[in-house]
Amino acid sequence: MASAAKRVRREPGPGALAAFLEWCGDAGLVLSPKVCVSREGTVTDYGLIAREDLQAGEVLFTVPRNALLSQHTSSLSSLLEKEQASLESQSGWVPLLIALLHESTISNSYWGPYFSLWHDFSGLDHPMFWSEEERRRLLQGTGVSEAVDKDLANIQTEYSSVILPFLKAHPEIFNPKVHTLELYKKLVAFVMAYSFQEPLEEDAEDEPNPPVMVPVADLLNHVANHNANLEYSPECLKMVVVQPIRKGQEVFNTYGEMASWQLLHMYGFAEPYPGNRDDAADIQMLTLYKAALQVTKTDAEKQLVLDQWDLLCQMEMVGEEGAFVIGWEKVLTGEELSMALKVLGMSAEEFKEFKEQEDWADKMGENGNTDLTLSMIPTFKASWKKLLFDATLLTLQAYSSDLKAEEEMLSDQQAFSKLSCRERFALQVRYGQKKILHQLLELVSS
Structure with missing residues (x-):
């Protein structure tokens, strides 16, 4: 395997x-x-x-x-429950992380044998522990660097605004020289990599269950x-x-x-191509917008695209930080992509008529298909395929190397064997994404 x-x-x-x-x-x-x-x-x-x-x-x-192991089974469970209101955060992980900060650093912890398997968490090698230069060089275009930047900013904010005040309020339990930002960062990665979240009951509208070890x-x-x-x-x-x-x-x-x-x-790892049947490549929603703008020739055409995009935003079909997710066999954001192509592909008259319909909001999903398979893409209108083709090309241009370069490295066993784990994992991520995007190019060209 x-x-x-x-x-x-x-x-x-x-x-x-x-x-x-x-x-x-x-x-x-x-x-x-x-x-x-x-x-x-x-x-x-x-x-x-x-x-x-x-x-x-x-x-x-x-x-x-x-x-x-959770905030409820930690030796700090009573304290964490008592101060629950002050530990609320965007991630929802703070109570567990405080429990881990404590249990992983006291010599007599009930959970000591469990933590002994991780040797001070020194084996964690998420991209958040890579240098900025490594992330830029190895992961450009993949979306990982942007996700890591958000993580690091959130970790810093959460530690400064929630964790540190709690630690200082309980000096009899925590030592700022031991329970540092660096240890907190490792524990965040530990929870990312090793924790489990119990799924909610079907149709439940509650907040997600907190992670547990x-x-x-x-x-x-x-x-x-x-x-x-x-x-x-x-x-x-x-x-x-x-x-x-x-x-x-x-x-x-x-x-x-x-x-x-x-x-x-x-x-902190990637499954080698073609093992990951769940692999996917993202086309940023703003990239589709840019692709639509780049073919405009007049101010009127540009304004039409601006108006169409504004309407799509109102419909909540697109957003500045959103992405269209393309899998091997289907588009995981099928409804959003179908509607975006439909609206951006309208002529001025078609768009005017669409907006004037009183029930346009109810028709958002009329041509949107939540189960949009890639086999359906060749049947799209020519204008839709052209727009998707251009957006895919723009996405591929964001990488620092092309598909051929990745294939040559993967086929050269001697060169591949000299790569570090980080380089191999990054290569597998880039290659899988580019294969999916090139498959999409073929489909929209047919």
């Missing part, structure tokens, strides 16, 4: 795994005898290996809810074509086999249907 390292290798202390597994047993976590936690035979770090053949439906391990479940590596899945019940969480696993194979979980750039951004 073609699968890259989930994360760079970390080095826990001697006996850390044995101590952790003993702790798991004491905490009531039940591991099937048909599997074992191992560093041998895994794509990287720890993973779960089948000792025997496994069939769909078998339970690999069960984690009782009292073994989940799930021992053993967070050791499983990810591939899109996974063979196990985490299931939730009121009493416990269970990792269940979803497709047969042969003896000696690794058990893979899924982190969700994520594009390669999202995997690199949030988890």
